[in-house]
Amino acid sequence: MKRYLILGIFLIGIVIGVSWWVLDRPVDMHVYTRIEKENGTEISINYPVTGIRKLDRLVETAVSQQETLFRAEAEGMMREFNVDYRYWVVNDRYIQIVLTFFRNNEGLAHPINEIKTFVFDRSKNKILTLSDIMTQEELTRLVPVLQQKFIQKYKDCILMDELQSVIGPDFASYSLFTFNDEVLTFYFNPYEITAGYCNIVSITIPWQEINSKIKITKDVFVDVSWVDSNRSVIDVSKKVVALTFDDGPSKYTNEILTILKEENAVATFFVLGNKVESYQDTIRQAILNGNELGNHSYNHKSMRRLSKEEIQKQVNDTQEVIYRFTGYTPTYLRPTYGFSNQKIKTSTNLEIVLWNVDSLDWKLKNVKTIVNRTMDDVYDGAIILMHDTHARTVEVVRDLIKKLKEQDYQFVTVSELAELKKLKM
Numbered sequence: 001m002k003r004y005l006i007l008g009i010f011l012i013g014i015v016i017g018v019s020w021w022v023l024d025r026p027v028d029m030h031v032y033t034r035i036e037k038e039n040g041t042e043i044s045i046n047y048p049v050t051g052i053r054k055l056d057r058l059v060e061t062a063v064s065q066q067e068t069l070f071r072a073e074a075e076g077m078m079r080e081f082n083v084d085y086r087y088w089v090v091n092d093r094y095i096q097i098v099l100t101f102f103r104n105n106e107g108l109a110h111p112i113n114e115i116k117t118f119v120f121d122r123s124k125n126k127i128l129t130l131s132d133i134m135t136q137e138e139l140t141r142l143v144p145v146l147q148q149k150f151i152q153k154y155k156d157c158i159l160m161d162e163l164q165s166v167i168g169p170d171f172a173s174y175s176l177f178t179f180n181d182e183v184l185t186f187y188f189n190p191y192e193i194t195a196g197y198c199n200i201v202s203i204t205i206p207w208q209e210i211n212s213k214i215k216i217t218k219d220v221f222v223d224v225s226w227v228d229s230n231r232s233v234i235d236v237s238k239k240v241v242a243l244t245f246d247d248g249p250s251k252y253t254n255e256i257l258t259i260l261k262e263e264n265a266v267a268t269f270f271v272l273g274n275k276v277e278s279y280q281d282t283i284r285q286a287i288l289n290g291n292e293l294g295n296h297s298y299n300h301k302s303m304r305r306l307s308k309e310e311i312q313k314q315v316n317d318t319q320e321v322i323y324r325f326t327g328y329t330p331t332y333l334r335p336t337y338g339f340s341n342q343k344i345k346t347s348t349n350l351e352i353v354l355w356n357v358d359s360l361d362w363k364l365k366n367v368k369t370i371v372n373r374t375m376d377d378v379y380d381g382a383i384i385l386m387h388d389t390h391a392r393t394v395e396v397v398r399d400l401i402k403k404l405k406e407q408d409y410q411f412v413t414v415s416e417l418a419e420l421k422k423l424k425m
């Protein structure tokens with residue numbers, strides 16, 4: 001008995017050892033497989049699971065949407081559902097997944113084929129569209145070249161009106177593509193630009209031909225997509241709240257990060273560009289712990305008083321310095337003093353986010369008062385404003401998280417909150 005126990009512990013040790021080694025690797029892909037056969041229905045699903053939570057969730061969602069469609073189609077008939085994939089790591093920054101879906105049943109004249117691609121940028125923690133990797137000038141050169149190639153290659157099944165509209169002015173937002181150092185490949189689903197019998201079609205264009213090159217930079221960056229994999233999944237049926245901190249980082253930020261980590265919580269830090277270099281370690285740690293960074297201007301000038309050019313400089317300089325020291329690119333701007341107007345909005349591509357609950361930690365001196373008034377105002381989906389520039393805020397965070405947890409709140413970043421709101425719409 002004792003011997004089995006020791007063997008058991010030894011085996012568990014190996015498992016822990018192996019998973020530790022696996023977790024330590026930047027991307028560890030495994031393939032999810034489900035193959036089943038029931039009453040004339042055959043299902044084979046294979047797709048990569050990367051360990052990058054955001055990417056994995058998008059892939060899983062795409063697969064389950066297809067499976068739902070399949071389940072709704074021609075019930076009781078002989079039918080087949082197949083999910084296949086291609087996966088590759090372009091470099092330490094870009095990961096690409098191509099999923100192909102095949103749905104068939106005996107009532108259909110032709111099976112249904114669909115393709116979906118995911119070009120994931122680990123430094124931005126997001127799926128890219130064309131506009132993320134090409135400038136407007138490059139896109140302008142690309143469109144006629146692509147149209148021309150398309151007409152040559154698929155002249156027998158092309159739908160000209162669709163060609164003009166799909167590969168047209170809005171092509172910047174197109175997302176079905178993959179690339180490497182040499183070429184860019186575009187995919188189009190059946191009926192998108194071609195008659196259905198041509199199936200999924202693709203066109204490959206050398207970067208050279210459009211006078212362009214993918215910037216496969218080797219900049220130092222924190223692998224932001226990998227960092228939050230230890231966090232528990234957000235339960236969409238439960239309440240959420242987004243803690244946000246403005247004006248930092250400061251000497252108090254590290255303590256706040258420690259509390260957040262201990263409580264398995266995350267927050268969003270709207271930082272000032274001019275502090276980034278001095279607190280670069282703190283900021284990197286914030287990212288590594290799964291927190292989000294936002295832009296709060298370079299030096300906290302009142303944005304409503306600045307010209308459009310000055311606002312842009314404030315915002316862009318901050319984006320640049322954050323990227324330089326962390327490889328991270330914020331997607332949200334919180335204008336200074338919580339004031340936003342049309343001029344500020346049109347000065348930036350960043351999304352503007354304010355708050356709903358002001359802790360008044362900058363004004364009230366007593367920790368208990370700050371916590372209590374915040375708890376009075378809080379609600380599901382609220383964004384709470386705090387400042388990681390006061391000693392008392394450290395204590396506020398400690399108490400507030402405990403109280404919020406007692407009321408079953410989960411902690412999310414501003415981006416996660418936005419995603420949840422979309423999901424619930």
Ligand code: ZN
Nearest residue numbers: 246247336337
């Ligand atoms: Zn501020």
